[in-house]
Amino acid sequence: MPHTITEKILLKHTKAKDVHPGQFIDAKVDICLGNDITAPFAIEEFEKTGAKKVFDKNKVVLVPDHFAPAKDMKSANQCKILANFAKKYSIKNYFEIGRMGVEHALLPEMGLVLPGDLVIGADSHTCTYGALGAFSTGVGSTDLAAAMVAGEVWLKVPESMKFIFFGKLSKWVGGKDLILHTISDIGVDGALYQAMEFCGETIENLPMEDRLSMCNMAIEAGGKSGIIAPDKITERYERAIKNKSRRGIGKFYSSDKDAKYSKVKEYDVRKIEPLVACPSLPSNVKPASKLKDVTIDQVVIGSCTNGRISDLRIAAKILKDKKIKPGLRLIVIPATQKVYLEAVNEGLARIFVEAGGVFSTPTCGPCLGGHVGILAAGERAVATTNRNFIGRMGDPTSEVYLSNPAVAAATAIKGRIAHPDEVI
């Protein structure tokens, strides 16, 4: 029976002789992940079972990144629960601040998730790792607890949707715009329960960091996972990772030519311009060029979607030797310590600060209305993050517009939503 890449990876991780969409399986996990919001619940459940150890101390990853560095006493206690648990069970991959980064930027960067892996994370954006050619999906805390005990997760084999992108990307258009375009086309539940497979000549030429941005937001279309077949770009990315204790560069799967898809969509990317998702759903997408009358109070550049070095380079290119609009707040958050150092060494941090912005330590912070940039009543933000729900970044009457880093940087200069061509 022909299989999609998703089905092949699932088959490799289960005892079942074959897999087909709709089938329930128990699957072995290569990595399970939790953070300071989701892991405390999981740890409570884990301890209740009386388990003496985790199934594999090298395969559990704990990252306090959401409310860390601890924003208040309660958050400090949540982070402490992770630290204590990691110590008690000798969990190697616990990342205290100083080593910590936004989890979905950190794990690929460290080579902790590999092509062909089956990964679950108690965080909805765990779908990010599909960019590496892994099956990777968000679950809840109880799932994480069960996986820490047994090394397994129950899954329903998803149907797959195929998204074929062709044509050359226009200037200032990247992975973020491709995924916003896709979500706007199919809606926030357009891929409910399904694996979203991205392919075509545009994807074959798309840099890894753009692929990560795309797969990151599969969940915003209701997807169970996003995935891109590993190729030369994947191999180059994996070989460049300097981490001696990693498990190699993974296993490269691809879909059979006659594999079955529930739906096939084709997009001519030459027609796509820099996009913005307006409040309060990621599917409410309009071209940045049509939103020039929307004034903005705060710009956030960072997150698991767009906080990587390539994102900061784009933003710095636009902000170099310029000042942000007086009265507007610009917050730049490199996603990991490595990105932070690169941004310092390349002079990007200086550009942001001289433009009038702040340059923060890695954290999920404002993306979920946690800290480091909460919005007041009625304020509006442009953010390179992934969700623009009501009150997502602060007061329920505040608004979030989602964009790529180029639009965000241009907006910071203009004080209103701007196309990058207006400022450079």
Next chain:
Amino acid sequence: MKNKMRIHKFGDDINTDDIIAAKYLNTTDRAELASHCMEHIDKAFAKAVSAGDIIVAGRNFGCGSSREHAPVAIKAAGVSYVIAATFARIFARNSINIGLPIVESKEASDRIRKGDSVKVDTKTGLVRNLTRKESYRFEKYPPFMQKIVKAGGLMNSIAKKKR
């Protein structure tokens, strides 16, 4: 089964930030989570809801973040069933894993109005609307999920397997 309850209606795409805002995620205290349930979209809900009530919502209920705090807050608020046209994936599996009963039925979601008297019968897979004298069929959990539910949630089901 006595399943007479009050109905709380919600629309499409109710996300987990709506159900429990991120600022309350620095705790695992069930009662506290319940006291802020639906705060961003319906300030009165947490006070109005009482044990046995039913939430009836539209499409894609529970979309967004994976926070288990969302079904936990709903369960701790005393809600006995969530009925929706469709559920977002992670919310659905979290509900099953923690034992919050969910019912997927577009018809029930469309037809049930605030004030209706409704009974859910999981054995027959029927939602009965006593006010409108209608009933709506729903797909029962597949056997794989029923095992988890019967065991009293995922952790019990895992413990059973290990024995």
